[in-house]
Each structure stands twice: as C-alpha cells, then as structure tokens.
Amino acid sequence: MLRRFHRPAALAxxxxxxxxALAACGGGSNKDDAKASASASAxxxxxxxxxxxxxxxxxxxxxxxxxxxxxxxxxxxxxxxxGDAIAANDSVSTYLWIGDGTTKKVAYSxxxxxxxxxxxxxxxLGTVFDKLFTGATYGSRVEALTTAADLLGSDSxxxxxxxxxxxxxxxxxxxxxxAPTSPTPSDDKAHTAAPGTQPKVVLKKGVVSGLxxxxxxxxxxxxxxxxxxxxxxxGAKVKTSDTVTVNYxxxxxxxxxxxxxxxxxxxxxxxxxxxxxxxxxxGLEGVKVGSRVLLQVPPAYAYGASAQTGIPANSTLWFVxxxxxxx
Numbered sequence: 001m002l003r004r005f006h007r008p009a010a011l012a013x014x015x016x017x018x019x020x021a022l023a024a025c026g027g028g029s030n031k032d033d034a035k036a037s038a039s040a041s042a043x044x045x046x047x048x049x050x051x052x053x054x055x056x057x058x059x060x061x062x063x064x065x066x067x068x069x070x071x072x073x074x075x076x077x078x079x080x081x082x083g084d085a086i087a088a089n090d091s092v093s094t095y096l097w098i099g100d101g102t103t104k105k106v107a108y109s110x111x112x113x114x115x116x117x118x119x120x121x122x123x124x125l126g127t128v129f130d131k132l133f134t135g136a137t138y139g140s141r142v143e144a145l146t147t148a149a150d151l152l153g154s155d156s157x158x159x160x161x162x163x164x165x166x167x168x169x170x171x172x173x174x175x176x177x178x179a180p181t182s183p184t185p186s187d188d189k190a191h192t193a194a195p196g197t198q199p200k201v202v203l204k205k206g207v208v209s210g211l212x213x214x215x216x217x218x219x220x221x222x223x224x225x226x227x228x229x230x231x232x233x234x235g236a237k238v239k240t241s242d243t244v245t246v247n248y249x250x251x252x253x254x255x256x257x258x259x260x261x262x263x264x265x266x267x268x269x270x271x272x273x274x275x276x277x278x279x280x281x282x283g284l285e286g287v288k289v290g291s292r293v294l295l296q297v298p299p300a301y302a303y304g305a306s307a308q309t310g311i312p313a314n315s316t317l318w319f320v321x322x323x324x325x326x327x
Contacts, residue, residue, distance in 0.1 A: 233290025
C-alpha cells in the first residue's frame with residue numbers, strides 16, 4: 001500500500017527486470033562496440049512491437065526488435081472505442097501495461113495485478129497521460145512510445161520500476177469506462193484542526209502504532225484537508241516540489257489496524273511529493289522538517305471512489321507523518 005501513493009497508483013507495484021548486456025564484436029573498445037551494436041539493432045517508433053489482445057481483457061506484445069530512445073512522446077490509437085469522449089476531470093477506469101523497449105520485457109501490467117485502476121484526467125499525471133487521454137473515447141486502446149524520464153519523472157522511480165533511466169518505454173492504456181468519482185471538497189487548502197476533533201496517536205514502546213478513535217465524529221466527504229501539528233520541527237519548510245523522506249502510518253475511520261505504515265520496518269519512505277496523493281501535497285506544504293503531523297484527507301484527495309486493499313471506496317484517510325527530510 002505504501003507505494004500506491006505514487007503517480008499513477010499502479011506504477012510502483014514493481015516486478016524486477018534484468019537488463020541484458022550488449023555483446024561486443026569486432027575491433028575497438030567494448031563500450032564503443034556495445035553502442036554500435038545497440039544503434040544497429042534498435043528500431044525507431046512503435047512499429048517495432050505488435051500489441052494484441054482484447055481491450056479490457058489482455059495485452060500481449062511481440063517484439064520485433066529493441067526500440068531506440070525517442071526524442072518525444074508519440075501516441076497512436078490501436079482500437080477506437082465506441083463510447084463517449086473522455087472529458088476533462090473524468091476519472092478513467094484503465095488497464096495499464098508498460099513494456100521496456102530497450103530490454104523487450106514487461107515492466108508492469110494491471111492485467112497481472114488483476115484489476116483496473118482509476119486515473120484522473122486532470123493534468124496531474126503528466127504529459128504522457130495527457131496525450132493518451134486527449135481525443136480518446138471510452139473503450140479505446142491507446143499506445144504511447146515515451147521515455148522513463150517523461151513517464152516516471154525521476155531516476156529513483158525508474159529504478160523502482162526496474163527500467164533504465166534512458167530506456168524507451170511502450171505504454172498501452174485500455175480506457176475501459178468512466179469511473180465513479182468522489183464528492184469535491186469545499187477547497188484544496190490545509191485547515192488547522194482542533195486536536196479534540198482528531199484521533200489520538202497511540203504509541204507502543206515510544207513508536208507510533210495506531211490511532212485512538214474515541215469521541216471522533218466521522219467527517220463529511222466534502223471536508224477539506226485537516227491538519228494538526230503534533231510536534232513542531234526546526235528545519236526548512238516543505239515545498240510541493242521537494243522529495244520528502246518520512247515515516248508514516250495510515251488508517252481509515254475507526255479502523256482497528258493501519259492499512260499501511262513504515263514505523264515497524266524502521267525504514268523511512270522517500271518520494272517526490274508531487275508523485276503522492278494530492279492530500280499529502282496539500283497537508284505537508286509549509287510543514288517544517290522534523291515535525292510530526294496528523295492529516296485528515298478526504299477521498300477526492302486520496303484514492304477516491306476506487307477501493308484499495310484495506311481501504312473501502314470513498315474513504316477519508318488519516319495519516320501520522322514524521323517529516324525526516326525534504327530537498
């Protein structure tokens with residue numbers, strides 16, 4: 001669940017890929033020969049891979065050759081759906097498949113994970129998804145040739161996905177149907193909450209282990225992000241452009257256990273804040289490094305109307321977050 005804070009959600013459910021070494025031949029250095037071999041064998045464009053399978057049921061790729069790193073993202077429609085046009089701010093139920101054009105391996109597949117995911121057409125997923133959604137209709141299969149940098153936004157995300165930072169990537173998106181959406185909060189700001197309206201942090205041997213829900217009323221789904229600074233840090237203020245390192249625990253309303261947490265692993269979590277759920281960006285902006293914060297996040301700024309493991313659809317979420325570092 002931890003990695004589902006990433007953008008898009010499924011990209012961090014990561015199989016490991018093995019990048020094959022290029023064989024050297026002829027005269028010259030091994031590095032020069034490897035580059036020459038790669039250049040000679042790599043094709044340009046999406047013609048180097050044939051994608052088959054029914055929309056919403058499966059994706060199978062047959063690689064004709066490796067694909068050279070493109071200079072820009074290009075998109076084509078493999079199957080034109082007969083549904084309505086995808087509109088701005090729609091939440092799109094999507095089966096996502098990602099192939100590595102450099103290794104000819106599958107980097108990720110929602111079909112392997114067993115479920116579609118809801119992706120918002122609101123400009124927050126980056127230019128690759130903007131291009132996939134533009135002009136598309138429900139029921140379509142669209143395909144993009146892009147780079148790890150354009151799709152994932154950082155070297156660390158590429159490493160987590162198991163692809164090289166300079167690899168070409170083929171993205172196939174089956175845009176199955178319009179997904180249900182959550183009610184829109186009254187605003188997108190963080191509001192200082194009275195501590196008595198929020199659950200209390202439970203410690204076990206000094207370590208955060210859960211939340212005490214006694215006396216806490218369930219908020220309306222339109223309630224904006226609520227924030228309580230439990231401990232004020234002395235470091236720099238977090239910016240939404242930062243990469244943050246945190247320890248955290250998350251629970252749904254009156255849960256008996258967390259749906260996810262990092263405290264027990266004793267290993268902090270790091271990510272670009274812009275790649276996490278919007279509620280974290282709203283709630284952590286301006287918070288000083290070294291702080292402990294309690295956030296109440298409405299479903300529209302979390303996982304919305306899509307159920308996740310341990311999180312029912314349209315769930316307000318609470319997070320205890322210790323901000324370790326931001327840069």
